[in-house]
Amino acid sequence: MVIFRRNKSITALILSCTLCLIAGGLFYGIFLHDKGPGPKEPAASTGETKASSRSNPSDETKAADTGFTVYIETGHGREDSGRWDTGCSWSDGEKDYEEAELMIPIAKSMAAYLRSSGVKVVTDADEDNNRNLEYTLDYLEDHPEINAFINIHCDWENAESGTMPLYRTEEQLELGKALNKGVHSLIDMPDRGETHREDLDTLNSEKVHCPAVLFETGSIKEDNHILTEKYDAYGKGLAIGMCDYLGVEFKESSDPSKSDL
Ligand SMILES: [Zn+2]
The missing domain is CATH 3.40.630.40 (Zn-dependent exopeptidases)
Structure with missing residues (x-):
């Protein structure tokens, strides 16, 4: 039946999209998100030094701040x-x-x-x-x-x-x-x-x-x-x-x- 066939193709479409999402999620998780050992991301640069009782007055940078x-x-x-x-x-x-x-x-x-x-x-x-x-x-x-x-x-x-x-x-x-x-x-x-x-x-x-x-x-x-x-x-x-x-x-x-x- 036409209706049945359409339902079947919609079901197939949903199924394939779901599989795509799972595969995409796995790809992101393995290859993009989990970069393994490495440096922590730099802190967002605010253009000012964080205030701290232990902050060091001489830790100025002489080049563009990398954020690290x-x-x-x-x-x-x-x-x-x-x-x-x-x-x-x-x-x-x-x-x-x-x-x-x-x-x-x-x-x-x-x-x-x-x-x-x-x-x-x-x-x-x-x-x-x-x-x-x-x-x-x-x-x-x-x-x-x-x-x-x-x-x-x-x-x-x-x-x-x-x-x-x-x-x-x-x-x-x-x-x-x-x-x-x-x-x-x-x-x-x-x-x-x-x-x-x-x-x-x-x-x-x-x-x-x-x-x-x-x-x-x-x-x-x-x-x-x-x-x-x-x-x-x-x-x-x-x-x-x-x-x-x-x-x-x-x-x-x-x-x-x-x-x-
Ligand atoms: Zn030593």
Whole structure:
């Protein structure tokens, strides 16, 4: 019957449309929506800095604001008690080297290059490492809009030469790979590879809502010449890696103040 046939074709039409919607939904869910590990989307730019009791007055950007914010923790340094935590140390017989001091120029360099690329940076390097990890974790808990977190360290004197990003999750691994690649694009040194760790607050803390990596920049003894002499290139390499991870164009600063890092 005609009526029956029409009903049948309408039913077929509804059925095929429903299937299309299901297939479309699945396609969006798998390929478009769930992008897997990667940086958090940048916070919507309002043209003003968020007010906060812990906001840093020097975290201005020198290029168009990308909307991304990165936290750079300089390993060790001043604790809440006021005690200075040196981290690892080594002496070549003439000079004593301390991890907490050595990491400051590298962190400052990374911050300067990120800022010149339009990425907002919050870092204890601005305070010459006078803040500790506890402070950083509290800050990150209060600022879930931060897109990525790097904790910069160097390894002890008996460690092998080379870079070693430490990670726990797949998301952290992606960030570690990008940072490592950035460093090796500028610095000629061995690569100890991304290394899985379960025992580090930087990687474990529930206060951290963004991808985090503890980056071992090298051995305080074996890579001392790189850490002391090539700190600017090292920080630049880390910034290149971070920009790559965030999907931001890396831009060198023409700001002369960078020369006194
Ligand atoms: Zn350390």
